[in-house]
Amino acid sequence: MANLQGYVKPGSIEESLSSQIDFTRLPRHIALIMDGNGRWAKARNLPRLSGHRAGIQSVRDVVETCARLEIEYLTLYALSVDNWKRPATEISGLMRLIIEYMNLELDTLIRENIRFRPIGRIEQLDPAVQQELQKGVARTAACTGLNFNIALNYGGRTEIVDGVKRLLKESLAHGGQIPAVDEDAFTSYLYTAGMPDPDLLIRTSGEMRVSNFLLWQIAYAEFYVTETLWPDFRAQHLFEAILHYQRRERRYGGLSDSFAATEPLANQR
Ligand code: FPP
Numbered sequence: 234m235a236n237l238q239g240y241v242k243p244g245s246i247e248e249s250l251s252s253q254i255d256f257t258r259l260p261r262h263i264a265l266i267m268d269g270n271g272r273w274a275k276a277r278n279l280p281r282l283s284g285h286r287a288g289i290q291s292v293r294d295v296v297e298t299c300a301r302l303e304i305e306y307l308t309l310y311a312l313s314v315d316n317w318k319r320p321a322t323e324i325s326g327l328m329r330l331i332i333e334y335m336n337l338e339l340d341t342l343i344r345e346n347i348r349f350r351p352i353g354r355i356e357q358l359d360p361a362v363q364q365e366l367q368k369g370v371a372r373t374a375a376c377t378g379l380n381f382n383i384a385l386n387y388g389g390r391t392e393i394v395d396g397v398k399r400l401l402k403e404s405l406a407h408g409g410q411i412p413a414v415d416e417d418a419f420t421s422y423l424y425t426a427g428m429p430d431p432d433l434l435i436r437t438s439g440e441m442r443v444s445n446f447l448l449w450q451i452a453y454a455e456f457y458v459t460e461t462l463w464p465d466f467r468a469q470h471l472f473e474a475i476l477h478y479q480r481r482e483r484r485y486g487g488l489s490d491s492f493a494a495t496e497p498l499a500n501q502r
Contacts, residue, residue, distance in 0.1 A: 235256045235301060235303045236301070237301055237302070240298075240468075241468070246469050247468050247469050247472065250469060250472035250473060250476065251468075251472050253476055254302075254472060254475055254479070255479055256302075258479055259302060259304060259475065260304065260431070260432035260433040260455075260475065260478055261304070261305045261306060261432055262304075262305060262306035262307075262308070262428065262430065262431040262432055263304055263306070263307050263308070263431065263432070263433050263434075263435065263474075264308045264310070264431035264433070264435070264446065264450075264451065264454065265295065265308065265309050265435045265436075265437075266310045266434070266436040266440075266443075266444060267288055267292070267309060267310060267311065267437060267463040268436060268437050268438040268440055269284075269437050269438025269439075269461075269462030269463045269464070270284030270285045270287070270288045270462070270463050270464060271284055273287060273288075273463070273464040274287075281323055282322075282323060282326040282327075284462075284464055285323075285326065285327055285330055286330060287464035288463045289330060289333075289334055290464070291464055291465070291466045292309065292334070293338070294466070294467050294468055295307070295309075295466065295468075295471055296347065296379070296381055297345070297468075298468040298471050298472075299379050299471070300345050300346075300347055300378055300379040302475075303378075303379075304379060305379070305380060305429070306379070306380045306382065306428055306429065307379060307381050307382065308352070308382040308383075308384060308425075308431065308447065309381075309382070309384065310384045310387065310444070311327075311331070311383050311384060312327060312384070312385045312386055312387065313384075313386075313387055313388055313444065313445055313446075314353070314354065314386055314387065314388035314445070315388065315445065328358070328359055328361075328362050331365070331366075331383075331385070332361065332362060332365050335365040335366065335368065335369050339368070339372060339373075342369070342373055342376070342381070343372060343373055343376065345378065346376045346377060346378035346379075347373060347376055347378055347379045347380075347381050348373045348374070348376040348377070348379070348380045349369040349373040349376075349381050349382075349383075350370055350380065350381070350383075351366045351369075351370070351382070351383050351384075351385050352382050352383070352385070352392075352424035352425060353384050353385045353386040353387030353388075353391075353392075353424065354387070354388075354391060354395070355385060355386065357386055358385065358386055366385075380428065382425070382428075384446070384447075387424075387446070388445045389443075389446055389447055389448030389449065390445060390448065392424050392448075392449070393423075393448065393449055395422075395424075396419065396423050397422070399422045400412070400414065400419070420449070420450075423450070425450055430453065430454065431447060431454045432454060432455065432478070432483075433454060433455050433457060433475070433478045434446075434447075434451050434454040434455070434456050434457070435457050435459070435471075435474045436456070436457075436458045437458075437459055437470075438459075438460070438461070438462050438463065439458060439459070439460040441458060453485050453486075455477075455478050455481045455483065457474045457477050457478060459473070459474065
């Protein structure tokens with residue numbers, strides 16, 4: 234069971250919020266669209282990259298909080314396949330930040346038993362970035378705590394196309410036999426093979442968009458949008474998101490329990 238003792242200060246807003254969380258009903262997988270770095274920087278007359286740099290502290294905070302809460306999976310959206318349209322200096326700056334993050338945080342990830350995995354078209358990234366990411370994957374491979382995914386050069390549609398390509402390649406290797414495919418089988422061709430779908434999808438900065446993130450996997454995720462910009466996002470905001478999630482009734486296309494219970498049997502046929 235999650236233990237936040239010594240992590241949240243007595244009498245703090247974090248303590249008050251976390252004391253309301255039902256630790257037996259936590260989301261297994263939290264997905265997060267980190268948005269608003271540019272606006273955070275603009276409001277301070279700083280270059281956009283300063284917003285991304287400030288966002289690294291939020292990454293640290295959220296990873297640590299999820300680990301303490303014993304959340305099983307956390308997936309952060311760091312770079313989409315469409316972000317290459319941004320100025321080259323912003324992209325190269327982001328790549329540097331990722332290398333820096335891996336260098337600074339890898340020991341902490343290992344110490345905290347956190348398993349790191351990048352998802353996306355990683356093979357198209359700069360070799361120096363790939364090398365750092367691979368090091369992170371290899372050195373945390375035996376960790377059994379939080380599974381921490383970073384989506385990099387990631388697109389939800391791209392992931393589905395890549396999955397179809399893998400499936401076709403496999404079928405060609407088996408003499409062109411088309412395998413029996415259903416929804417469960419197809420998920421094994423996705424970057425997230427073997428992981429549960431996100432239960433909770435958080436987006437910062439007030440934008441109401443999915444932005445090509447985990448399109449297949451979020452079919453039944455609960456969506457939570459906060460006005461908070463990513464560089465300001467801290468444990469407190471994560472607790473708020475989880476509390477909202479715990480107030481939702483998840484129906485997966487079915488009926489609400491209370492509605493089903495009050496409906497006369499004859500009408501249910
Ligand atoms: C969106 O804000 C944010 C990004 C495109 C990049 C997010 C990346 C980081 C926080 C650093 C990643 C590093 C690690 C280690 C995970 P935006 O620039 O679109 O903001 P705006 O909408 O206000 O312009």
